Amino acid sequence: MTDKHSALQLDDDAQTPELAATYCGPLLMIESHIIDNRRQIEAWFREQWRHTPAPFYASVDLRNAGYKLGPVDTNLFPAGFNNLNHSFDPLVVHAIQSAVEHACPEARGMLIIPERHTRNRYYLESVATMAELFEMAGFETRIGSLDEIGEPQHFELPSGRTLVQHPICRVGRRIEVDDGFSPCTIVLNNDLSGGREELLEDIEQTVVPPTGLGWWNRSKFNHFSHYQALARELCERIDLDPWHLSPMILDCGQIDFMKREGEACLERKVGEMLDAIQAKYDALEIKEKPFVVIKADAGTYGMGVMMAQSTEDVVGLNRKQRTRMAASKDGRGINRVLIQEGIYSFEQLGSNGHVAEPVLYMIDRHVVGGFYRVHTKKGQSENLNSPGAEFVPLPFTQPCVLPAPDASPDSDQNRLYCYGVVARLALLAAAREQQDLIGGPSEPA
Amino acid sequence: MTDKHSALQLDDDAQTPELAATYCGPLLMIESHIIDNRRQIEAWFREQWRHTPAPFYASVDLRNAGYKLGPVDTNLFPAGFNNLNHSFDPLVVHAIQSAVEHACPEARGMLIIPERHTRNRYYLESVATMAELFEMAGFETRIGSLDEIGEPQHFELPSGRTLVQHPICRVGRRIEVDDGFSPCTIVLNNDLSGGREELLEDIEQTVVPPTGLGWWNRSKFNHFSHYQALARELCERIDLDPWHLSPMILDCGQIDFMKREGEACLERKVGEMLDAIQAKYDALEIKEKPFVVIKADAGTYGMGVMMAQSTEDVVGLNRKQRTRMAASKDGRGINRVLIQEGIYSFEQLGSNGHVAEPVLYMIDRHVVGGFYRVHTKKGQSENLNSPGAEFVPLPFTQPCVLPAPDASPDSDQNRLYCYGVVARLALLAAAREQQDLIGGPSEPA
Numbered sequence: 001m002t003d004k005h006s007a008l009q010l011d012d013d014a015q016t017p018e019l020a021a022t023y024c025g026p027l028l029m030i031e032s033h034i035i036d037n038r039r040q041i042e043a044w045f046r047e048q049w050r051h052t053p054a055p056f057y058a059s060v061d062l063r064n065a066g067y068k069l070g071p072v073d074t075n076l077f078p079a080g081f082n083n084l085n086h087s088f089d090p091l092v093v094h095a096i097q098s099a100v101e102h103a104c105p106e107a108r109g110m111l112i113i114p115e116r117h118t119r120n121r122y123y124l125e126s127v128a129t130m131a132e133l134f135e136m137a138g139f140e141t142r143i144g145s146l147d148e149i150g151e152p153q154h155f156e157l158p159s160g161r162t163l164v165q166h167p168i169c170r171v172g173r174r175i176e177v178d179d180g181f182s183p184c185t186i187v188l189n190n191d192l193s194g195g196r197e198e199l200l201e202d203i204e205q206t207v208v209p210p211t212g213l214g215w216w217n218r219s220k221f222n223h224f225s226h227y228q229a230l231a232r233e234l235c236e237r238i239d240l241d242p243w244h245l246s247p248m249i250l251d252c253g254q255i256d257f258m259k260r261e262g263e264a265c266l267e268r269k270v271g272e273m274l275d276a277i278q279a280k281y282d283a284l285e286i287k288e289k290p291f292v293v294i295k296a297d298a299g300t301y302g303m304g305v306m307m308a309q310s311t312e313d314v315v316g317l318n319r320k321q322r323t324r325m326a327a328s329k330d331g332r333g334i335n336r337v338l339i340q341e342g343i344y345s346f347e348q349l350g351s352n353g354h355v356a357e358p359v360l361y362m363i364d365r366h367v368v369g370g371f372y373r374v375h376t377k378k379g380q381s382e383n384l385n386s387p388g389a390e391f392v393p394l395p396f397t398q399p400c401v402l403p404a405p406d407a408s409p410d411s412d413q414n415r416l417y418c419y420g421v422v423a424r425l426a427l428l429a430a431a432r433e434q435q436d437l438i439g440g441p442s443e444p445a
Numbered sequence: 446m447t448d449k450h451s452a453l454q455l456d457d458d459a460q461t462p463e464l465a466a467t468y469c470g471p472l473l474m475i476e477s478h479i480i481d482n483r484r485q486i487e488a489w490f491r492e493q494w495r496h497t498p499a500p501f502y503a504s505v506d507l508r509n510a511g512y513k514l515g516p517v518d519t520n521l522f523p524a525g526f527n528n529l530n531h532s533f534d535p536l537v538v539h540a541i542q543s544a545v546e547h548a549c550p551e552a553r554g555m556l557i558i559p560e561r562h563t564r565n566r567y568y569l570e571s572v573a574t575m576a577e578l579f580e581m582a583g584f585e586t587r588i589g590s591l592d593e594i595g596e597p598q599h600f601e602l603p604s605g606r607t608l609v610q611h612p613i614c615r616v617g618r619r620i621e622v623d624d625g626f627s628p629c630t631i632v633l634n635n636d637l638s639g640g641r642e643e644l645l646e647d648i649e650q651t652v653v654p655p656t657g658l659g660w661w662n663r664s665k666f667n668h669f670s671h672y673q674a675l676a677r678e679l680c681e682r683i684d685l686d687p688w689h690l691s692p693m694i695l696d697c698g699q700i701d702f703m704k705r706e707g708e709a710c711l712e713r714k715v716g717e718m719l720d721a722i723q724a725k726y727d728a729l730e731i732k733e734k735p736f737v738v739i740k741a742d743a744g745t746y747g748m749g750v751m752m753a754q755s756t757e758d759v760v761g762l763n764r765k766q767r768t769r770m771a772a773s774k775d776g777r778g779i780n781r782v783l784i785q786e787g788i789y790s791f792e793q794l795g796s797n798g799h800v801a802e803p804v805l806y807m808i809d810r811h812v813v814g815g816f817y818r819v820h821t822k823k824g825q826s827e828n829l830n831s832p833g834a835e836f837v838p839l840p841f842t843q844p845c846v847l848p849a850p851d852a853s854p855d856s857d858q859n860r861l862y863c864y865g866v867v868a869r870l871a872l873l874a875a876a877r878e879q880q881d882l883i884g885g886p887s888e889p890a
Contacts, residue, residue, distance in 0.1 A: 042583020043553045046542075050550055087532075090846040094539045094811055097491075105495055108488045136847050138487020366539055401535040402581050 016397065016412050017347040017356035017372055030069055030244050031409035034418045037238040038403045041421055044234060045365070045428070052431040054365040056099050056187075056208040060423040062358045063343035067286055069418065070247045070343050071426040072293070074223055076213045077191040081133065082125035082159070083371040083393035084361060089136065091399055095363035096137040102364060104185045104206040109140040111168070111175065111183035113200070115190050116146045124155050127189060128163045134187070142177050144168035146190065146197060152178065173204040191215050193298070212438035213430075215298045220338045222436070224249045226429035234425065245422055248276060248341040251297075255337055257326040263315060269339050270294070271311045277341055291342035294325075298336070307342060349374050349394070360400060360423035367420040371395045461842065461857050462792040462801035462817055475514055475689050476854035479863045482683040483848045486866055489679060490810070490873070497876040499810040501544050501632075501653040505868040507803045508788035512731055514863065515692045515788050516871040517738070519668055521658045522636040526578065527570035527604070528816040528838035529806060534581065536844055540808035541582040547809060549630045549651040554585040556613070556620065556628035558645070560635050561591045569600050572634060573608045579632070587622050589613035591635065591642060597623065618649040636660050638743070657883035658875075660743045665783045667881070669694045672874035679870065690867055693721060693786040696742075700782055702771040708760060714784050715739070716756045722786055736787035739770075743781070752787060794819050794839070805845060805868035812865040816840045 034041065059078035060071045084092070100107050112134070114127045127143060134141040145153065145165040155163045167178045176182055186200065186207045192214025200211050224247070231246035250269045255262030270292055277290035289309055296304040304325050308314050317325070325337075349356045349372070360370040373391040397412065400420030404413040479486065504523035505516045529537070545552050557579070559572045572588060579586040590598065590610040600608045612623045621627055631645065631652040637659025645656050669692065676691035695714045700707030715737055722735035734754055741749040749770050753759050762770070770782075794801045794817070805815040818836040842857065845865030849858040 039553075039580075039583055039585050046545075046550070046552075046583070049546075088535070090533070090844040091535050091539060093846050094536060094543075097811075098539075098543055100491075101494075105491070107491075108484075135484075138484055138491070140484050366542075399535040401538050 017349040017374070017394075028409045030067075030240070031414055031418050033238055033240050034421050035403050035405055035409055035414055038405070038417075040237055041234065044237060045424060048230075048428050049365050049431075052428065052435055053102060054362070054427055055213065055430050055434050056103055057361070057363045058427050058430055059362070059370075060360050060426045062360065062419055062422060063345050064347050064358065064419075065288075065344040066346050067284060068244055068247075068343050069422055070245055071227065071422060072247065072340065072343065074227075074426045074430050075191070076209055076218075076430055077189050078361060079123050079126040079189070080359060080371070080393070081129040081361070082122070083359075083395060084129075084369040085371075085395035085397065088369045088399050089133065091366070091401070092133050092363060092368045093137045095366040095368050096133060096139075098366065099208075099364035100137075100139070100185075103208045107139065107185040107206070109181060109183045110134050110142075110185050110187050111177060111181075112141065112143045112187045113146060113168075113190055114143060114165070116194075119155070121155070121158055124163050125157050125159055125161075128157060128159070128161050130187075130189065131163075140181070142166050142179075142181050142183065144175070144177055146199065168199075170199055170203070173202065175199065175203055175205060188214075192217075209434075210438050213434060217437055218298055218433065219336070220295065220297050220340075221249060221251045221336075223426075223429055223433055224338070224340070226432040227426055230425055230428055230432075243280060245425065247343055248273060250339040252337055252339060254335055256335060257317070257322040260322075266294070266337070266339075267311045267315050270308055270314050273339050273341060274308075274310065288344060293340045293342050294337050295340065296336070297338045304337075347372075352376075356394065358396075358419050360419055362423060362427050365424070365427070367400045367423060369396055369399055370416075370419070370423075462794040462819070462839075473854045475512075475685070476859055476863050478683055478685050479866050480848050480850055480854055480859055483850070483862075485682055486679065489682060490869060493675075493873050494810050494876075497873065497880055498547060499807070499872055500658065500875050500879050501548055502806075502808045503872050503875055504815075505805050505807070505871040507805065507864055507867060508790050509792050509803065509864075510733075510789040511791050512729060513689055513692075513788050514867055515690055516672065516867060517692065517785065517788065519871045519875050520636070521654055521663075521875055522634050523806060524568050524571040524634070525804060525816070525838070526574040526806070527567070528804075528840060529574075529814040530816075530840035530842065533814045533844050534578065536811070536846070537578050537808060537813045538582045540811040540813050541578060541584075543811065544653075544809035545582075545584070545630075548653045552584065552630040552651070554626060554628045555579050555587075555630050555632050556622060556626075557586065557588045557632045558591060558613075558635055559588060559610075561639075564600070566600070566603055569608050570602050570604055570606075573602060573604070573606050575632075575634065576608075585626070587611050587624075587626050587628065589620070589622055591644065613644075615644055615648075618647065620644065620648055620650060633659075637662075654879075655883050658879060662882055663743055663878065664781075665740065665742050665785075666694060666696045666781075668871075668874055668878055669783070669785065671877040672871055675870055675873055675877075688725060690870065692788055693718060695784040697782055697784060699780055701780060702762070702767040705767075711739070711782070711784070712756045712760050715753055715759050718784050718786060719753075719755065733789060738785045738787050739782050740785065741781075742783045749782075792817075797821075801839065803841075803864050805864055807868060807872050810869070810872070812845045812868060814841055814844055815861075815864070815868075 055076055057078055059075045059080060061073040063070060063072050112127060112131055131141045131143055143165050145167060149167050151167060153165045157163055168175050175186060184205060186205050188207055188209055192211060195216045196211055200207060228246050231242040235242035250273055252262060252265050252269050255266060273292045274290050281288060281290060291307055291309045294306050294308060306325060345355045345357050347356045348354060355375045356372040358370055358372055361368050372394040374394050375391050396416055398416055400416040402413060403417040404411055407414055500521055502523055504520045504525060506518040508515060508517050557572060557576055576586045576588055588610050590612060594612050598610045602608055613620050620631060629650060631650050633652055633654055637656060640661045641656055645652060673691050676687040680687035695718050697707060697710050697714050700711060718737045719735050726733060726735060736752055736754045739751050739753060751770060790800045790802050792801045793799060800820045801817040803815055803817055806813050817839040819839050820836050841861055843861055845861040847858060848862040849856055852859055
């Protein structure tokens with residue numbers, strides 16, 4: 001939840017990002033394929049949701065290289081709701097109502113539990129927006145704090161809103177709020193990177209998403225394995241090479257950067273992955289230089305992430321680099337990494353060619369919108385969601401819900417619909433993870 | 446489905462209708478009450494939907510007199526989808542997906558069955574819009590015809606679209622379409638005023654809404670009895686006199702206008718109703734003249750409807766008047782009428798003071814938008830949905846989903862939210878009717 005973005009304003013000429021012209025050909029192939037097969041795709045998703053209920057909510061980071069469009073991160077405790085286009089609030093409200101119907105139908109009052117120890121105003125803007133949206137959906141809502149705060153804490157936000165974090169406490173098997181509010185449902189917006197929270201264990205209220213979906217329990221490798229299987233399954237039905245939608249992944253067993261254990265394995269696997277990408281690029285006559293992303297298998301938010309374009313990039317790391325890779329958010333050590341095929345970001349905005357990367361938001365099975373992270377400094381292969389990465393959010397001007405079969409496959413509406421399809425594929429992978437981890441979506445944690 | 450509207454264009458100064466200033470006081474009371482109690486209202490609705498699933502779709506005609514805001518007609522086979530604001534299409538698509546999930550989760554292909562024998566282009570525009578929305582929601586969709594048409598019929602619509610009605614036939618226990626399309630689900634947009642359709646009986650495909658919700662089986666008195674009970678139940682929780690949301694009704698047993706049987710009963714009940722309204726008006730110091738509406742207990746669309754401001758208006762009807770009251774759509778005779786408290790339309794549009802009456806659309810439990818019937822000729826107590834009534838549709842500029850507690854209770858957003866609450870109350874009444882008539886929403890008809 002350390003998404004930071006600068007106070008930079010985008011130029012007035014900034015409109016919708018466009019793919020660099022070189023890559024439009026292959027992208028239109030992907031998009032045309034998705035648009036032409038939209039009915040099969042939607043029918044397939046409906047069938048999947050019947051067997052595998054969707055997580056409560058999620059955001060998915062996508063990368064669009066034109067010849068390849070895939071997810072790189074799936075967040076089950078999403079932040080950034082403040083970056084969505086307010087015109088789609090009614091869509092969010094519908095989706096919240098569906099999510100509650102599926103996960104905790106008897107809910108009346110909601111308690112949002114955000115990240116600990118955060119004074120990041122952009123994150124708090126997101127929490128304030130969430131609270132507003134739940135209120136608009138007809139739920140009385142409070143924000144509680146896992147920190148030891150003796151009394152309510154007020155935060156003045158850049159938007160002019162005031163956010164109040166309430167002290168909460170455990171009374172028997174319930175969580176209660178200082179002002180006497182007794183929530184039916186706990187909406188967790190804390191990814192539990194640091195492990196389970198005792199306060200949330202064994203309580204009678206429903207916790208959504210369940211604590212079992214926290215990073216203490218998730219594995220990116222597992223997520224992307226499900227994603228790959230699903231991409232294969234869908235692509236078979238629509239006769240598309242699944243590589244176009246799916247980053248390759250490799251797992252590297254245990255690794256200890258500080259003790260330099262596992263380095264040889266890492267080097268070998270990075271080499272394998274780069275070769276595999278190169279083979280694919282050669283076959284498709286793609287002239288780019290392959291790269292891989294190495295990231296902590298659990299946890300997120302741009303710590304413990306590195307890029308490599310050759311095996312040399314991962315051997316003989318200096319102490320600073322190793323320290324950086326060895327620690328993730330909340331100081332949890334990294335002992336397992338995911339090696340992921342890098343996908344270039346070839347979407348650019350305006351005359352300055354700023355790199356733009358889409359983030360999609362889903363509640364229940366519904367895509368409710370998204371925004372572009374428009375990066376004003378970094379390059380096309382760098383990780384935009386890294387510490388200190390500054391971005392300007394550019395809310396989508398359209399929801400990602402409606403295909404426009406009569407419009408060009410490259411129209412904004414169709415491109416966003418395709419993003420929605422890929423994001424839902426990642427959501428479905430998370431639904432399968434959820435089924436693995438906790439056996440169902442609506443069980444109290 | 447004989448909604449006709451003229452090709453009149455509204456003046457450029459036409460914006461959102463406003464209540465005549467005299468009546469703002471009491472309306473603000475109703476609206477303030479609803480906005481202040483929005484959480485209780487939403488929680489109550491959620492609870493109700495858990496026990497009584499919503500019909501597949503509906504439209505509700507409202508009347509707003511300022512001191513009273515109530516439904517006057519609930520259509521379970523709605524037309525007029527073409528009059529909705531296209532910006533809310535994503536909302537409709539979400540709602541269709543929820544409706545299908547609840548009523549026929551395995552659906553893939555949809556067959557819309559519209560009214561028979563209609564060449565009304567405004568109605569066909571609505572059917573074409575429905576088909577487009579189902580397609581956008583990811584369902585392959587055809588429009589079938591109950592008429593004996595040997596081959597597909599093409600209609601050029603004012604919007605420039607072409608609508609194709611396909612011949613359909615029964616093959617065993619299935620309905621099939623001429624082009625080989627085999628639908629999973631039949632979406633009925635025919636209110637069955639003329640009785641059951643043999644073709645639709647005992648088929649293995651799911652029919653939504655079920656044929657048991659057709660006018661051959663519904664009773665307005667039954668609908669409004671449920672509505673009254675629900676308005677009482679809700680108003681008790683929010684401490685509001687239910688009269689403000691609920692038209693009084695009386696039933697009059699069997700009546701035969703042509704044979705003049707039942708006239709004495711009608712006269713007596715109209716008198717009783719006018720007295721009851723007058724008593725309420727006196728208590729609340731409302732200076733208007735009470736009126737009642739007498740309409741066929743089954744069927745709709747403005748045939749067999751009359752207004753009365755005194756008992757003299759209903760005795761000694763001339764032959765023409767009696768003939769008009771004796772026949773409803775599809776020539777089905779009227780033998781039972783509903784006597785309903787008349788609600789004035791005090792919403793006016795623009796400098797010309799055109800009367801404007803809201804119509805709200807719901808799919809599943811969700812309000813998805815609506816429009817104002819703006820009438821350029823008729824008066825405030827006349828039935829705008831009568832044969833030959835010409836109106837100009839003015840789509841709502843906002844969905845009716847979000848209350849705005851910080852805005853004035855008279856703001857457009859809050860007024861439309863209140864309309865949404867009253868419309869959902871009527872939807873819930875229809876859900877109870879549905880439970881009475883067919884025992885559940887998702888059973889094949």
